[in-house]
Amino acid sequence: xxxxxxxxxxxxxxxxxxxxxxxxxxxxxxxxxxxxxxxxxxxxxxxxxxxxxxxxxxxxxxxxxxxxxxxxxxxxxxxxxxxxxxxxx
Amino acid sequence: xxxxxxxxxxxxxxxxxxxxxxxxxxxxxxxxxxxxxxxxxxxxxxxxxxxxxxxxxxxxxxxxxxxxxxxxxxxxxxxxxxxxxxxxxxxxxxxxxxxxxxxxxxxxxxxxxxxxxxxxxxxxxxxxxxxxxxxxxxxxxxx
Numbered sequence: 001x002x003x004x005x006x007x008x009x010x011x012x013x014x015x016x017x018x019x020x021x022x023x024x025x026x027x028x029x030x031x032x033x034x035x036x037x038x039x040x041x042x043x044x045x046x047x048x049x050x051x052x053x054x055x056x057x058x059x060x061x062x063x064x065x066x067x068x069x070x071x072x073x074x075x076x077x078x079x080x081x082x083x084x085x086x087x088x089x
Numbered sequence: 090x091x092x093x094x095x096x097x098x099x100x101x102x103x104x105x106x107x108x109x110x111x112x113x114x115x116x117x118x119x120x121x122x123x124x125x126x127x128x129x130x131x132x133x134x135x136x137x138x139x140x141x142x143x144x145x146x147x148x149x150x151x152x153x154x155x156x157x158x159x160x161x162x163x164x165x166x167x168x169x170x171x172x173x174x175x176x177x178x179x180x181x182x183x184x185x186x187x188x189x190x191x192x193x194x195x196x197x198x199x200x201x202x203x204x205x206x207x208x209x210x211x212x213x214x215x216x217x218x219x220x221x222x223x224x225x226x227x228x229x230x231x232x
Contacts, residue, residue, distance in 0.1 A: 052176050062171045069163035072139060080152035 003071045004028045009085040020083075027088075093118055137162055137212050137231030146225040162208055162231065169204045172196055 006027050011020035049056035073088040094115060101111040144156035175183070180196045187194050211231040218227040 054174050054176065059174050062167065062174055066164070066167040066171055069161050069167040072159065072161045073164065074157070074159035076157040077154070078157075079148060079154040082151065 001071065002027075002031060002067050003088045005089050007085065007087040007089075009083070011083040013081050135212075137208060139232050140165060140208075140211065141228070141230050141232055143228040144225070145227075147223060165204060165208070166201065169199055169201050172199050 004027055006023075006025040008023040008025070009020070010022075011018070045059075046056045049059050070088050073086070075084075075086045077084045097106070097111050097114045097118075100106045101108065106114070138161065140160045140162055142156070142158040142160075144154075146154050146156075148154045172180075175196070177197075183196050184194070187196075208231060211229070215228060215230040218225070220226075
């Protein structure tokens with residue numbers, strides 16, 4: 001299943017000030033918005049695959065499996081001055 | 090411990106079967122047994138879902154730094170599958186660029202079998218790097 005949500009958090013503690021942001025991205029909405037674009041770009045992608053002698057079906061399969069495998073990714077870096085979190089669920 | 094498992098261990102103790110044969114038989118029992126049944130789990134092999142990398146260090150600029158990465162194993166598999174689609178010329182360029190950066194790694198040698206072997210090994214062991222000089226601790230394991 002493709003990821004549905006993503007959380008991005010950036011924090012910065014510098015000279016007594018705290019700044020940063022927290023983004024909660026509803027990816028399912030982004031996929032919906034991108035779907036028509038994907039359909040438009042698909043023939044170009046297939047043509048590019050054929051030019052570079054890559055099986056387009058294998059390429060689409062690999063990209064799809066990469067996309068579906070993203071769920072559960074968690075990357076967190078926390079230091080005294082900066083903190084970054086990326087979570088895909 | 091189930092009766093079957095006890096019998097296998099008895100046969101091993103009596104040297105009627107080899108260690109490899111006992112291992113195979115116990116593994117077969119684990120596959121046959123229903124999930125959650127008594128004795129299952131401890132010996133049955135479970136497929137790891139995530140690769141974890143934990144780093145705890147003291148950076149000269151940033152101070153104490155913690156890195157916590159959880160990557161789905163499926164993502165690694167998909168990534169390796171994707172490298173198979175990269176045209177040979179592009180792979181050579183990648184190798185060259187990595188060599189220039191001091192990373193002597195051949196992308197052509199990356200294949201799903203190697204990855205499965207790595208995951209299999211990580212399922213059984215944890216890589217712990219403890220560097221006292223700069224207080225760095227690295228832990229790589231599967232869960």
